[in-house]
Amino acid sequence: MTRxxxxxxxxxxxxxxVAFCLAEQGIDVLVLESAEHCETDMRASTFHPPTLSxxxxxxxxxxxxxxxxxxxxxxxxxxSSEEVLEFNxxxxxxxxxxPFRLQCEQYKFARMLAEKLEEHPHAEILFxxxxxxxxxxxxxxxxxxxxxxGIRTYKGSYLIxxxxxxxxxxxxxxxxxxxxxxxxxxxxxxxxxxxxxxFNDLAYVNYVSDPKDWFxxxxxxxxxxxxxxIENNMKDADIVSNKNIHSVFQRVLGESKKVETIHRTIYRxxxxxxxxxxxxxxxxxxxSAHLNNPLGGLGMNSGLHDAWNLSxxxxxxxxxxxxxxxxxxxxxxxxxxxxxxxxxxxxKNKKMIExxxxxxxxxxxxxxxxxxxxxxxxxxxxxxxxMTNSLQREKDIE
Ligand SMILES: Cc1cc2nc3c(=O)[nH]c(=O)nc-3n(C[C@H](O)[C@H](O)[C@H](O)COP(=O)(O)OP(=O)(O)OC[C@H]3O[C@@H](n4cnc5c(N)ncnc54)[C@H](O)[C@@H]3O)c2cc1C
Numbered sequence: 001m002t003r004x005x006x007x008x009x010x011x012x013x014x015x016x017x018v019a020f021c022l023a024e025q026g027i028d029v030l031v032l033e034s035a036e037h038c039e040t041d042m043r044a045s046t047f048h049p050p051t052l053s054x055x056x057x058x059x060x061x062x063x064x065x066x067x068x069x070x071x072x073x074x075x076x077x078x079x080s081s082e083e084v085l086e087f088n089x090x091x092x093x094x095x096x097x098x099p100f101r102l103q104c105e106q107y108k109f110a111r112m113l114a115e116k117l118e119e120h121p122h123a124e125i126l127f128x129x130x131x132x133x134x135x136x137x138x139x140x141x142x143x144x145x146x147x148x149x150g151i152r153t154y155k156g157s158y159l160i161x162x163x164x165x166x167x168x169x170x171x172x173x174x175x176x177x178x179x180x181x182x183x184x185x186x187x188x189x190x191x192x193x194x195x196x197x198x199f200n201d202l203a204y205v206n207y208v209s210d211p212k213d214w215f216x217x218x219x220x221x222x223x224x225x226x227x228x229x230i231e232n233n234m235k236d237a238d239i240v241s242n243k244n245i246h247s248v249f250q251r252v253l254g255e256s257k258k259v260e261t262i263h264r265t266i267y268r269x270x271x272x273x274x275x276x277x278x279x280x281x282x283x284x285x286x287x288s289a290h291l292n293n294p295l296g297g298l299g300m301n302s303g304l305h306d307a308w309n310l311s312x313x314x315x316x317x318x319x320x321x322x323x324x325x326x327x328x329x330x331x332x333x334x335x336x337x338x339x340x341x342x343x344x345x346x347x348k349n350k351k352m353i354e355x356x357x358x359x360x361x362x363x364x365x366x367x368x369x370x371x372x373x374x375x376x377x378x379x380x381x382x383x384x385x386x387m388t389n390s391l392q393r394e395k396d397i398e
Contacts, residue, residue, distance in 0.1 A: 004030040004124070006314065007143055007156035009131040009169050011038055013106050014286030014303035015162030016113035016125075021311030023122040024058055027318055030154060031117060032145055034130035034163075038114050042190060042263050044106035045220040046071075046205065046297030048387045049089065052098035054308045061098065063112060068104030069221055071204035074385075076368060078357035079210035085372045086203070087382055095379075096388065103204050103220050106300055134159055134172045136281045158314065159282045162307070165270070167288030173279050179272030179343075182293065182350075185230045187239055189248065190223040190263040198253040207295065207353050209365070214353040215252050216295065223262055226252055227294065230266070240264040269293045271347060273338045278331035283310055290338045295349035301387055302342050306334050309394070333394045341390040 006022055008015050011033035019029045047055075047064065055061040072090045077083065093099040117123040132151070133144040141159035145152050161169025170177065195217055196202045204219040216227040228248055230239050238244055249259045270291040277284045286303030313330050316322040352364040359366055371377040383389050 004028055004154065004156045005318070006030070006158045006160065007032065007141065007154055008160045008162055009134075009143070009167075010161070010163035010286075010288070011035075011110060011114055011125060011127070012041070012162060012164055012286065013044065013110045013113075013300050014307050015160070016110050016117060017304050018160055018162060018285060018307035018311050019117055019123055019125070020058065020060075020113050020120070021307060022314060023117065023120045025311070025315040025319060026122055027315065029117075029123050030156065031123070031125040032129040032131055032143070032154070033125065033127050034146075036127050038107055038110040041107045041110070042105060042188065042220075042225070042265065043267075043294070044297065044300035045103050045218050045225060046301070047102040047104060047109075048297065048301045049092075049096045049098045049100070050386065050388050050391050051301045051304050052102060053096075054304065056097065060112070064104060064109060065102055067108050067112075067221065068102040069204055069219060070100040071103045071219070072100040073203040074101065074205040075203045075207070076352070076365075077206060077208045078365070079208050079213060079215075081357060082200075083357060084201070085368055087372065087378065087385075089382055089386065091375075091379055092382055092386075095383065096386070101205060101297070101386075103218065105220050105222060131163065131168050134161075134169055134282065136279075141281050157281065157318075160310070161282065161284045161288045162286045162303075163288050165287045165291055167284065169282065170274065170284055170288050173282060173284075175279070176275050177272050178275065179270060179291070181268060181270045183232045185232060185234075185236075185239065186267045186269050186294070187228050187230045187248070188263070188265050188267065189226045189228075189245065189261050190220075191226070191259055191261050192223055193253075193259045195219075195224040195226070195253070198255065205297075207349075209353050209355050209357055211354055211356050213251055216353075217252075228252070236266055239266055271343055273335065273343060276331060277306070277334055278327045283327065283330070285310060285334075289334075290342065292342055292346040293350050295353060296346055296385060298342050298346055298387065302338065305337070305387070305391060305394075309334055329398065333397045336397050337390045337394050341384075341387075341393075345384070 285306035
């Protein structure tokens, strides 16, 4: 049995980041990861400006930017008419330290942090360690773990569940994860094909609207990534079959051409938030606490914002003897951002990408045309979409 200051379940982007934030404050952390290394996870590829500002405070922005692509511009396009509404974060260079989205695969971030944790005097990271059971009392937490040497118990003063959508920590707490699951599946494809050659003036981040055949085109350093919805009744084997992939590329690129793929992955997508992120000495952050659709690239970013908020408060409690009530504030602040901004915005983004773009009294495209044409509205919209405003509002919550 070992006593560590803080135990973290999961070495995804959120678990490795919270561990690093704490270790840098001189707090001992133990990260337990079930996989044998940080998996080559191709889900998130966008880091928003305020996330980069947080990373910069720990010297992490520069090395990440060196591995990514700066994307100041994002576009909304209508598939049928080819209308394009463009937003340029460069217009906010007086407001944002990093006036661009960084396009970089999430696994590169988690691996960079895992390497730093391996060498950190206040951190230990154990792969092939699967959390099985968790419990707590007034003074600490206890975690039962399946390790290569059999079942072991680790004890800590706090436990952070950063173990993703199927979180065992959340399930062990037996708490509600309310919300809904979209009926369609989402297919992501990665390809080395020069997708930009099939469109005029394509940016690195593009959302293409259509009631049935909408799609997202994102450039990451290693590949173009294409996201499309797939009808629920199609079998997974058929979705990733060469026949279907060929038909997807034909619809997206407008040409019948055999395109090679590096990854083909199917996702079920949810909108869910836990009723509480703080359970005495057990805290939930990232996908273990909230899930949303990927339109806007807000999921991982909001998990990293949870990590930042929580690590600052734990630093005050452990190093400066502040009251544990601060954890209640973490819970209120982050759930307010999730419910009032992230959930609302991602649901809205999905509705817009499913529009035809025709003018009618309910059209979000009409609203977006007005926003895009007006400098003040355009800047305000970008502050909202880049998550800058939500973090500002978070600070106002007691
Ligand atoms: C198609 C798609 C595209 C996306 N694009 C974006 C984007 O551009 N920007 C964005 O911000 N977000 C995006 N997201 C969301 C983003 O991928 C997730 O929000 C993010 O991965 C959450 O990070 P996490 O560390 O909380 O969880 P995860 O990345 O799921 O990591 C959890 C870790 O915990 C480990 N684990 C699980 N169970 C246990 C256990 N019992 N014991 C020990 N370890 C365990 C897992 O192996 C894993 O390493 C996208 C999602 C999808 C589906």
